[in-house]
Amino acid sequence: MRYKLIAAALIAVTYHACGVCAADPDQPVFSFNGFGTLGAVHSSEADADLVANFFQPNGAGFTRAWSASVDSKLGLQMDVHLNDRISATLQVAAQHRYDNHYMPQVEWANVKYQFTPDLSVRLGRTVTSFFSVSDSGLVSYTQPWVRPPLELYAQLPIKHKDGIDALYRFKFGEVTSSLDASYGQFDSKLPAGGETRETHFFDISETVEYGAASMRFGYGSLRIAVSDPGLTSLFGGFTQFGNVLAAIPGLQANAAQAFAIADRYPIENIPYSLITVGATYDPGTWLLMGEWVRADGSGSIPNSTAWYVTGGYRIGAFTPYLTLSRAVAATPSEPGISTAGLPPQLAVATAGLNAGLAAALNAFTRSQQTTSAGIRWDFMRNMALKLQFERLNTLAGSTGFLANVQPGFRPGEHLNVFSATIDFVF
Amino acid sequence: MRRTDHIEVVVIVLALLLSAGAAQADVVAVVSANSTVTTLSKNQVADIFLGKTTRFPDGSVVVPIDQAEGTLERNEFYIRFTGKSAAQIKAHWSKIIFTGRGQPPKALANGIQIRKLLAQNPHAIGYIERNMVDGSVKVLLQQ
Numbered sequence: 001m002r003y004k005l006i007a008a009a010l011i012a013v014t015y016h017a018c019g020v021c022a023a024d025p026d027q028p029v030f031s032f033n034g035f036g037t038l039g040a041v042h043s044s045e046a047d048a049d050l051v052a053n054f055f056q057p058n059g060a061g062f063t064r065a066w067s068a069s070v071d072s073k074l075g076l077q078m079d080v081h082l083n084d085r086i087s088a089t090l091q092v093a094a095q096h097r098y099d100n101h102y103m104p105q106v107e108w109a110n111v112k113y114q115f116t117p118d119l120s121v122r123l124g125r126t127v128t129s130f131f132s133v134s135d136s137g138l139v140s141y142t143q144p145w146v147r148p149p150l151e152l153y154a155q156l157p158i159k160h161k162d163g164i165d166a167l168y169r170f171k172f173g174e175v176t177s178s179l180d181a182s183y184g185q186f187d188s189k190l191p192a193g194g195e196t197r198e199t200h201f202f203d204i205s206e207t208v209e210y211g212a213a214s215m216r217f218g219y220g221s222l223r224i225a226v227s228d229p230g231l232t233s234l235f236g237g238f239t240q241f242g243n244v245l246a247a248i249p250g251l252q253a254n255a256a257q258a259f260a261i262a263d264r265y266p267i268e269n270i271p272y273s274l275i276t277v278g279a280t281y282d283p284g285t286w287l288l289m290g291e292w293v294r295a296d297g298s299g300s301i302p303n304s305t306a307w308y309v310t311g312g313y314r315i316g317a318f319t320p321y322l323t324l325s326r327a328v329a330a331t332p333s334e335p336g337i338s339t340a341g342l343p344p345q346l347a348v349a350t351a352g353l354n355a356g357l358a359a360a361l362n363a364f365t366r367s368q369q370t371t372s373a374g375i376r377w378d379f380m381r382n383m384a385l386k387l388q389f390e391r392l393n394t395l396a397g398s399t400g401f402l403a404n405v406q407p408g409f410r411p412g413e414h415l416n417v418f419s420a421t422i423d424f425v426f
Numbered sequence: 427m428r429r430t431d432h433i434e435v436v437v438i439v440l441a442l443l444l445s446a447g448a449a450q451a452d453v454v455a456v457v458s459a460n461s462t463v464t465t466l467s468k469n470q471v472a473d474i475f476l477g478k479t480t481r482f483p484d485g486s487v488v489v490p491i492d493q494a495e496g497t498l499e500r501n502e503f504y505i506r507f508t509g510k511s512a513a514q515i516k517a518h519w520s521k522i523i524f525t526g527r528g529q530p531p532k533a534l535a536n537g538i539q540i541r542k543l544l545a546q547n548p549h550a551i552g553y554i555e556r557n558m559v560d561g562s563v564k565v566l567l568q569q
Binding site for chain 2: 027031033035075077079081087089091108110112117122126127129133135136138139141142171174176209210211212283284285314317378381382384425
């Protein structure tokens, strides 16, 4: 349905166009561009998969030692510049998605109206620009690393949003200020039959640039819903078990605990908010950038703090770089249903439910840190080769941002990840 | 390989590097002789060519014109005014293109074409080798 609306909007604007076609004769009406990455990743951890985002069903490590699916992608974009005021963008990208296929998906489909040279509004699908490279996250060629540091970038679990955004950019002398505000929603299927829906997503960010230096401040708030067959049956289990306990005299308190859990932890429109600060200094021969975020959730989604810093030095066509990144989520203190005073059979069932809850909560408590060193080689115009070595540690009993975690996985152990990619734009 | 061979290789590589460095153009930023703009700082020129502004400091519209990719003038201009290599400029514009925020400046094949366009368009800004400057264009003095 939404695709039809977007298509209708694009067509409407295209027809409207020729009435106002006079415009700038120098600017082509249509521009076509593309980007892509061909990559291979190896992970030393056989009991978990390294993935690039929550939407990938498998990756490197457990499923296969070497994986091409983590980073490989291809995108095509068409821009329609009708006149100085109206333009439209359509971007389609193929990458490893929830169903283990690479069917292209629409990442961008919007119409932009330039009210003044300083103020533009876009309507349709845009990629959220919350963090400094989130809006160009797929275009690895534009980034120093093989992929944006997951510790920070995964804190906003959104690929794009359908809605509206406005950008107001103005200059104070040599200082450029860009104020970006947006409102919209996102939904996507997840691996293993799940689905996620982020609504009421509002964000505002301010970027101040002066010469080679820039700083960014942002605030965002949204509501997160995740439906997953495993979670549904777990919380259904708590409700049913609560009913059983409630029918037994003397176990009302335990029943109340079961109902409270079944009420508190399902991920149904959980309010989630983030504040972020970032800075970049890129005078040419070297590069320094860093970002920090504080995210506040509730229920199953814990509060988290994450940051990274990256430094790079350019020697001709080579840019060696080093990145430190870390995410720490507050471990939820949820004792589960008390087993005190329960008959033995019920105590066993209770312990089983409690263990299931602890595992579910732990999966959302993502704490990990990564030290990575790599080199980018701009070996051709439009193409770059990157080699990156990462040493990743999950923290404090967490399984971090890994997927398909197997019983043999030991939290806290480090894993070594090696990635090689070729990025291109055309 | 004998040790002296290594030294020879090193000398050849150094010579190549030095000769690459020597092939430098003296590039200046220029506007039409009819333009009202006379001075721009390095950062102001950089902001125009990096798409960070669409206007001259006096508020009039500016249209930046590049030289073709791979030309000596282009590489030298960006190094001098923005401190960025051709690959960094490519990455910069890729970021803008793929966020739907714009397209890079139009490029012309050489300095003669730039001069010709500037003569006709008081809003345009370009860059050419200093020895190509004539009465149709005005060199922007850096503040």
